[in-house]
Amino acid sequence: MLNLDFISIGEVLIQLNNISPGPLRYARYFEVHVAGAEFNVLTALSKLGFQVGLITRLGNDEFGEMVLRALRAENIDTTYVKIMDEAPTGIYFIQRHYPVPGKSTVFYYRHGSAASYMNEEDVQEDYVKKARRVFLTGITPALSESCYRAVKKLRDLAHDLGKEVIFDTNIRLKLWKTAENARAKLLPLLQDSKIVFTNKEDLNILFPQTTLEEAVSKLFQMGSDMVVVKLGEEGGSVYTKYGEAYYEKAYRTPIIEDVIGAGDAFDAVFIASLLKGFSLREALKLANLAGMMVVTVRGDIEAQPDWKALEVLKKFYEEKMDILR
Ligand SMILES: Nc1ncnc2c1ncn2[C@@H]1O[C@H](COP(=O)(O)OP(=O)(O)OP(=O)(O)O)[C@@H](O)[C@H]1O
Numbered sequence: 001m002l003n004l005d006f007i008s009i010g011e012v013l014i015q016l017n018n019i020s021p022g023p024l025r026y027a028r029y030f031e032v033h034v035a036g037a038e039f040n041v042l043t044a045l046s047k048l049g050f051q052v053g054l055i056t057r058l059g060n061d062e063f064g065e066m067v068l069r070a071l072r073a074e075n076i077d078t079t080y081v082k083i084m085d086e087a088p089t090g091i092y093f094i095q096r097h098y099p100v101p102g103k104s105t106v107f108y109y110r111h112g113s114a115a116s117y118m119n120e121e122d123v124q125e126d127y128v129k130k131a132r133r134v135f136l137t138g139i140t141p142a143l144s145e146s147c148y149r150a151v152k153k154l155r156d157l158a159h160d161l162g163k164e165v166i167f168d169t170n171i172r173l174k175l176w177k178t179a180e181n182a183r184a185k186l187l188p189l190l191q192d193s194k195i196v197f198t199n200k201e202d203l204n205i206l207f208p209q210t211t212l213e214e215a216v217s218k219l220f221q222m223g224s225d226m227v228v229v230k231l232g233e234e235g236g237s238v239y240t241k242y243g244e245a246y247y248e249k250a251y252r253t254p255i256i257e258d259v260i261g262a263g264d265a266f267d268a269v270f271i272a273s274l275l276k277g278f279s280l281r282e283a284l285k286l287a288n289l290a291g292m293m294v295v296t297v298r299g300d301i302e303a304q305p306d307w308k309a310l311e312v313l314k315k316f317y318e319e320k321m322d323i324l325r
């Protein structure tokens with residue numbers, strides 16, 4: 001019988017990443033990658049030895065084939081991947097280092113994509129029963145009304161069946177249109193998530209006019225045990241409902257190719273480290289390392305670490321690069 005450590009629901013897209021830095025109006029060569037927040041997290045978890053599965057839809061087209069190959073290559077269960085004729089596989093472009101050096105901007109061409117047609121029927125109780133945990137993000141519920149209902153069903157089923165829900169707020173205002181919309185739709189979904197991954201910008205949207213500490217305690221009031229705040233090049237912090245709080249600095253890297261996708265590797269490595277029995281501090285350190293690794297390449301999944309790579313890199317920074325932290 002199929003047993004999965006994690007399942008998720010989300011769109012997998014073709015990422016066209018401009019090889020040159022600068023505005024896309026001058027782009028000549030794009031590098032092709034397969035990416036999508038939930039897919040990225042599952043891929044990272046798979047590299048760390050977990051069994052994972054994704055609920056999604058793809059177009060019946062060449063890019064859908066490419067995504068399917070990526071799912072298989074990364075050992076992600078495709079039982080609930082539906083191929084549909086009526087809509088295409090989504091794509092998006094990445095502009096790097098412009099206007100802000102070291103930052104990237106995304107341009108979506110995903111409206112009306114196959115995945116945006118997901119609905120309650122894509123989420124089957126049978127699949128949730130086979131999974132130990134459910135990983136959700138704030139991206140999928142922003143794709144369409146029917147996607148919102150699909151995510152809500154998965155969340156509700158997970159809670160009814162006693163499965164842990166882990167949620168990354170990942171607010172994309174380009175998809176939600178307004179902060180008010182994002183807040184109204186996301187708050188009910190976040191209720192009772194065991195771990196919430198977020199950042200300062202998202203907390204500000206979810207709980208306006210509060211301090212970071214107040215926002216975190218609101219999430220505890222909503223039933224969370226742990227809140228992880230990602231701080232980009234500053235690193236990350238973790239807070240628990242028992243009052244523990246730790247901060248770990250990011251690792252400095254001489255290469256920043258594309259920061260997109262760092263947060264997804266961070267989530268996966270943090271979760272995996274806790275499941276391995278590592279301390280909160282250690283989990284934060286390893287997650288920071290993983291985020292840093294992803295920043296050094298274009299593409300979201302290619303530089304995600306397995307345990308061996310994490311160990312090698314950690315040793316390298318501890319022994320030789322302490323001065324750089
Ligand atoms: N420039 C950087 N240098 C080193 N590490 C970085 C850098 N940017 C990100 N990281 C690492 O990756 C982690 C996740 O990055 P980030 O905070 O951007 O994720 P996020 O909140 O998920 O962002 P997003 O808005 O893209 O979803 C950081 O906590 C840090 O450990």
Ligand SMILES: [Mg+2]
Pocket residue numbers: 168170263264
């Ligand atoms: Mg993120």
